[in-house]
Amino acid sequence: MQLPELFEEKMKHLLGTEYEDFLAGYEKERHQALRVNPAKISAEEFLRISPFALQPVPWAKNGFYYGTEDRPGKHPWHESGVYYIQEPSAMSVAELAGVQPGDRVLDLCAAPGGKSTQLAAAMEGKGLLVSNEIHPARAKILASNMERMGVPNALVTNEPPQRLTPHFPSFFDRIVVDAPCSGEGMFRKEEQAVIQWSQDNVGLCAARQQDILEEAAKMLRPGGILVYSTCTFAPEEDEESVVRFLLKHPDFSVKQVEAYEGFAPGREEWVKLTEEEKESVSAERLEEILASVKATFRLWPHKLDGEGHYAAVLEKAGSRDDRKSRERTDRSGGRKSAGKAGGATADAAAWKLYEEFAADALTHCPEGIPMLFGEQLYLLPCLLDLSGLKVLRPGLHLGTVKKNRFEPAHALALALKPEDAKRRVSYGADSREIRAWLSGESLEADGTEGKGWTMVCVDGFPAGWGKLAGGSLKNHYPKGLRKNLES
Structure with a gap:
């Protein structure tokens, strides 16, 4: 891979003797993973029946690496939302958020939906998840993935962050900001990220990240958790973004959370501040903020099986209000x-x-x-x-x-379980019927009793609706989702 020359010089300066190991990582095959949807099946049961060669992702309880010969995106289970194909390092962010059932959660930069569907899984259908994406086309993909994974308690919005703030002041228990960034950590995965990289863009991204964090801070409840993440190595967008935010927000601090094996600490020595920024707080406060950077995380491709990522868990001062009293006002x-x-x-x-x-x-x-x-x-x-x-x-x-x-x-x-339907038919994942169904064909249904709306399943996992009449199951699988899967 031909990396941008300026990027190479910068990383060599930052990493020193570690640079050669970092560079060698680009020659290794990248790792691919999926995350099991616990609303459909437990991870233990999925391991028992899965046709894929799986190994656990250490930092994601439902995450598994799959083999290079596997094609889970071509399997009918994918269309039923049994799992979500997700870059393994990206799975760390939602895990760090520590979401609980009943929480109010905001995923502020949510497309295509990996982190949102992972947050939703932790919520177990309870509470409120707002998944937002500023770009309309990506927001549609986000909405489609939330639907595919059967998430019942989510709103998908298509707004810039500042348009959400007036609607949700001090509202959310957990906020995830997987910020738009220069994408340096994705160079091995996405060639376009290499082509589009420039040091100027790093600076533009860093400024945009501060704007997004400002809005997130306003929407977080006292005592709430904000997880900030990027998929870049640039200190300007990682440690420096966190430090600049903390300088302006004395009510926030880095929360100490357990690091997983392979997670490296943030690098305090890489933070470069202006004299004005240094003088904006006391020397003691500045020292405290810089030291706290070591409690943030860097995920390096040469140190773990995943792409480049950065994450910081930030906590807002104050105490959360009583959950039971809040639930009485939330739900009706x-x-x-x-x-x-x-x-x-x-x-x-x-x-x-x-x-x-x-x-x-x-x-x-x-x-x-x-x-x-x-x-x-x-x-x-x-x-x-x-x-x-x-x-x-x-x-x-x-x-x-x-x-x-x-x-x-x-x-x-x-969003339903198979037993929630009075009439249902199930076909095997390798059957001619299910592949015909997913491509839009109606099916013969000899021996199926009754008539009316019928749930069509693949290996017992709901896949959509058909309408049963006269021994025929009319296809109501959405036209926009129909596809021919490899046999």
Whole structure:
């Protein structure tokens, strides 16, 4: 690989005797991994039935390296959200966030969705996850991945951070800022990152990161946790970004958390500040901030099996309010108003159509606050005012309400367990039927009793809806997702 000359000079200066080991890492084959979706299957059970050659990722409890001969993206389980293919070092960020079920969580720079779906897994369908992405095309990919992984309690927004802040002041328990960066840690994985690299871009990214962190700070509750990460080696975007943020925010500090094997400490000596910045706090405070950099993490490709990453866990001073009292205000049973969200509360006629569908097709209905967006019926996870925001996914998509009928959404099937459907058929991952189904073909269903909406599964994992009638299973797999998988 031909690295930018200026980048090589810079890394040689920073790493000294370690530089040759660092450079040799670019000649090694990169590692690939997947993360099992615990909402679908336990990691232990997945290991038992998986057709892939798997080895655990040390810092991700549901993460596994897979073999170079494996093609998990071509396997039907992928389409059912059984796992998410994710760069192994990137799995460290959500783990460091320490998310618990019931938390309010913000993933501020979320596309394509690896960290968001990992955060959602830790939340176990409880609490609220807001996944935001500023770029519209990437936000659509994010929404699609949240749907595929069956996340029921997430909102996907398409906004710059400063547009979110007025809606969520001091609101979130956990915030992840996987900041846009110069991508130096991805050189081995993405050739485009090498082509686009420049020292000027490093400076632009560092300035943008401070702007994003400023907004994140306003949205974090007292006592909350902010995880800042990048996929670059540049100190300007890593240690210096953290130090500059701490200089401006005396209510934040680096939180000491356990390092995994292979995680290297941040480098205090790489932080370069202006005289004005040094004089902005007392000498004692400056020394304390710089020393705390050693409690941040660098993930080096020559020291572990993954790409380059940086992460810092920051804690906001203060105490969190009582969770039980907060849950009483967050969640609302039944069909209460959801406030302003760009839609209208589900009217009686629309809700009746859904209830008729549920009575016929489901044994269990997901909980939430119903809201109608045009013809689309959603379940919101809690009461929120989202007026004025671009919301791609305001919660769990139940389906489309049309005149005198209700058509269930693909998202609903993927968010349910197989036993939640009264009628279901399951085909093996290697079967002709499931590959025909995923390409859009309808199937014969001889011997399947009844008629109406039927869950189609692959090896027992929900894969979508079909409509059963007269021995035929009409295909309702979304046209935009249909594909021909290799046999």
